[in-house]
Amino acid sequence: MFSHILRRCFHTPFKLQRNVCPLSRSPSLNPASVYATKLQAFHTSPPFFKKKTPKESETKDLGVLQRSMKSLKDSPKPALYLSLAGLIPFVSVPLLMVIQGTYSPELAFAQITYGAVTVSFLGGKRWGFALPENSPAKPDWLNLANSTVPPLFAWQALLFKDATRGAIMLVMALGIALHYDLSLLPTYPGWFKVLRVVGTVVMVLSLLATAALKTISEEQLGNRRNKWQNTKQ
Template sequence: MPRLNTMPMGAFVLGVAGLVPFLGFAALSVSGTDGGFGMIGLSPRTILSAYGAVIASFLGGIRWGAAAARSAGNADYLLAVVPSLLAWAALAVPAPWDLRMLGGLVLLWGVIDQDLSRRGLAPPWMGKLRLILSAVAGVSLLVAA
């Protein structure tokens, strides 16, 4: 049985791989080129915004899953839906506020989720990984805004 403080390689590799769209589409957005996505009617900024909203929703799912696995209280379930609702709202606000809102949300959620490890709802490695991933993703969104 793996130790709880040893980060699984799959979590690390997939987490880092999940940063590629943030970094790539933020770079395209800042550079002003569309990377060929204009041919299909999309801009890198639009793709980045949609990806940021999907990942923000995923972050809420992490809390929901942790709460369900450890029989946490109702507050955790309520808190788990906040990222999805705020991400959905971010898709409705005009640029640059959409990416600013998503960037702030992802950064803030990396900090908020630190309580999962402290309370024993997630393994210790998860808090560290979440901070790093949230920092890179959140800053990418803010830079592209």
């Protein structure tokens, strides 16, 4: 009887251990679950490694454009309307040439003359900005001497007999004047800078359009002369 009790006491723990061991295994030790966890960790990427989508870049571009248009709307009405009206002589010259279908040297010279006057005005307004006592720009050699550079380019444009060279000279003068207004005098208000950019782009495109029409007209005239000479021979 005593030996039977001892046998029961010694064999019971082993039976319990065999029954408990399968239950003691954690599901995380399963090879399939471990492999799935590794795959999940491998495919997970931090958010800062993701590339920007085209929609995000387009949204930023639209934001800059909207801010520019908003600042342009904030400009004083006289400055906005007078600036837009001042672009009419530039745009009307190539437009009239296209409508008439012929290149007009008189209209081209009128556009270059008006462009020279405009460039001189853009250069001279820096004196008006630098001369007041409370102005952030000082009337030093840098500000006052730089204002004479665009008028010199304008004068040189009037000396050219070729309208194409005169237009190119005016384009250079407009670029210099715009650089002065945007970089050297950052205290200008935002609406004025946007207005200057828009006006410069329109003036440059109008001058280049006139130069292109002159080149096309000369090519057509040359082709006609060649045909006439060929038929005469």
